[in-house]
Amino acid sequence: MDSGKAKSENGGNPMKLSAWTISLLAVAACLQSGAAFAQEANADNDGTDDIIVTATKRADGQTLQKTALAISALGAAQIESKQIRDLAGIGNSIPNVSFDSGGTFKGTANFSIRGLGVNSSIPSLEPSVGVFVDGVYQGINAGILFDTFDLEKIEILRGPQGLLFGRNVTGGAVLVSTKRPTRDFSMSLRAGIETGSNMTVAGSVSGPIAGDKLLGKLAVYYNDDGGWFTNSFNNQKYGGSRTFIIRPAVEFEPVEGLDLLLRFEHGDQKGDGAAAQNFALYSRHSFKFSNDTPAYSRSNWNQGTAEMNLDVGFGSGRITNVFGWRQFEQAARVDTDASPQPLSDSYTFTKQEQFSNELRYAGSFADIVDVTTGLFYFKQNLDYQDARRANNAPTAVYSGGIQDSHSWAWFSSADFHVFDGLTLNTGLRYSREKKKVRIASQDTPTAIGTGVTSVDIIPAGACDIVARQCVFDFRDSKSWSSWIPKVGFEWTIAPSNLLYAFWTKGVRSGGYNVRNSFQSVAPGPFEPENVNNFEMGNKLQLFDKRVTFNNAIYYQKVKGLQRSVIIANGVNGSTAAFIRNTADATIWGVESELRFNPTPELSLNASVGYTHGEYDKMFFDLTGDGIIDARDLALELPRLSPWTVSAGFSYTHPVGDLGDVTLAADYSYRDRSFYNDSNTGALNIMHMVNGSISVQSEDKRWTASLYGKNLLNKVQFGGVTPIRGLPGATLAPLEKGRVIGIDLKFQY
Secondary structure, three states, X not given: OOOOOOOOOOOOOOOOHHHHHHHHHHHHHHHHHOHHHXXXXXXXXXXXXXXXXXXXXXXXXXXXXXXXOOEEEEEHHHHHHOOOOOHHHHOOOOOOEEEEEOOOOOOOEEEEEOXXXXXXXXXXXXXXXXXXXXXXXXXXXXXXXXXXXXXXXXXXXXXXXXXXXXXXXXXXXXXXXXOOXXXXXXXXXXXEEEOOOEEEEEEEEEEEEEOOOEEEEEEEEEEEEOOOEEEOOOOEEEOOEEEEEEEEEEEEOOOOOEEEEEEEEEEEEEEEOOOEEOOOOOOOOOOOOOOOOOOEEEEEEEEEEEEEEEEEOHHHEEEEEEEEEEEEEXXXXXXXXXXXXXXXXEEEEEEEEEEEEEEEEEEEEOOOEEEEEEEEEEEEEEEEEEEEEEOOOOEEEEEEEEEEEXXXXXEEEEEEEEEOOEEEXXXXXXXXXXXEEEEEOOOOOEEOOOOOOOHHHOOOOOEEOOOOEEOOOEEEEEEEXXXXXXXXXXXXXXXXXXXEEEEEXXXXXXXXXXXXXXXXXXXXXXXXXXXXXXXXXXXXXXOOOOEEEEEEEEEEEEEEEEEEEEEEOOOOOOEEEEEEEEEEEEEEEEEEEEEEEEEOOEEEEEEEEEEEEEEEEEOOOOOOOOOOOHHHHOOOOOOOOOEEEEEEEEEEEEEHHHEEEEEEEEEEEEOOOEOOOOOOOXXXXXXXXXXXXXXXXXXXXXXXXXXXXXXXXXXXXXXXXXXXXXXXXXXXXXXXOOEEEEEEEEEX
16 A cells, blocks of 8 residues: 655656756747747648637637647547547646546546546536536536547647636536538448457448538447456456447538537447456556456436527627537446455446536627627536445445536636737636535445335435435535636737736535435535636747647646545445545646657657645645644645656658558656545556557558557556555556557548
8 A cells, every 4th residue: 555755666756847947948948039930831740730629619719829728639630540449548648637537437537637636436526627528518527438439629628717618627628529410421430459359340421411401420339348357256357348329410501600510429338347456465566356246337328419500790700509418327336345355345326417508609899809708507417326335244334315406607708909919818707506415324234125115114314226215314405606707818929929828717616425424424515616727828839830839837726625535434344435625725837748740741749747736724634643734734635646748759651552651659657646635545657658550541541550558568547545444455446458459440
């Protein structure tokens, strides 16, 4: 079991911040001195400059380099070339970003940006990194990491984005855009197999249904994962799952200037639960584990969006309305002692339904001011049930709850063009939210498997998971409101040299703990988390855009840090969680991204990020010694990795009649970080190496790829939760090791 400060494996990081910062500033100064030579040119060979990002919600979007935010983006070509299968696969090459799977429950995201993230699967603890699919906010972390395909682009916004996106994005936002129907007939088919074995088939067809007025698209995905791991308990394959997704879309343009886009998605996933390792039994640098409980994970979801765009003469602008609906259900079982003994296991059921609508206007007036303003509404119903059992007993500890949320917001931003090259950025958002809960807490074991449906014979305070009915011992409701301002500037020093700075806030909603295991402890409410963010950055391109060098420095004051604090459950030896505002903290850091295209065939890229965080005030006994003192303040912030580094290349060259051959490889490093607040469980240092070789036919229709992920076969975990009362014991869900795959794609 790890304890103490999180450091590099050699006992300390050899890089000194002061020396690195001086070197970075020196390089930036040298590059800026050559900014006068920067010229407008065609996009470089990796296609990144062609990506139009939606981060500012302007009518026609903006190119990546002209957006005054710390933002990284991947287009469809980059997503496919990197063999990205879910959102967790994109974080390694982005500075100060950690996109991990929670591991305990399949598809649950544990995302962290700039040291702000969650370490819990409790659905009422809302994400600090917001995920938006086709403009629709995803209300819970569950169901975010299922296989992703048919994407147009992914945008990663670092830092609070509360002004335009609003919902809880104190750490950052991930914007996912699926492909729209095409005006010309097109089709694609992809088939692949990975070691495991893991087989995937996906296809899409798109084109006109009725001329240019009505377009359609249908995309289908099927994955059969046989399981990468081997369970030492019975020596059988483990970790398998089957996933099916179907995604139809229709786009209707009845008249010029009016566009209606309807999207729908149905998904279903069934498979094994977490391959959880116990450090008391196996080395944390091995893939060995031994779970006696037949864990499982079953999920299904439906979601639909309706997007309307209407061009108007007022300000040469556009009115946009985005309606979203999502329904998600998940049932799971976990071997919570992660051992071959029947010491503890848990069962959970999550049901979520959400509705949202955003109506906004974006326009420009006399080349003096760009305006974006609108209204946002969000409603969510959440039903969560949890049962924990010890030693295969006929009794279990039950808890659960129902939470209803309603929120609305008004937002507006105005960018004033003071004079040529200088723009003043302003913005304001007002949000109001109300949550109402009914929670059942129980710290005395009660009978399980009764199948009763009458609430009057369920033991007081207990939930019947099968019947999904509870007797509630806690009922409450509360409202919160907040103002989110933004003030800043952007200065275009030269056509390809942008300097920007701003101050803004981010707010994560208050709430309740629906997984409350103790009647003696109130499940809430906990209060909102507030972040004040000061940021300055530079985006620079040189030598006909062959060199792109982007930098940012930020300083954040966090008030009322929301954390899920894991403690011992005295009833059955397992763990329980309190959600509290634990502390105030300060987080600051720097990050740089470099892309260099020495020839049209070769693209080189690198990134580096540094984040430093420390507690300012402490309101909760994180060490568990009964007092709040200097030991608590000296703890490291969880999910904060001081250093993130990446480097990679892509080289494409024509080889006779064979077509274009592309070689690509990348390396990423992430410092070890603590997973829990008491610093008794740490994630491994990450050394990730990926590589691929692909051949594309001369007509661009056929592509064959051979690729490898995690080629060094390094062990990573979705989380590390110590099991109290068992020295050295942990619940540490394993991620896959080395994977070799072959992928074939046809497109027309």
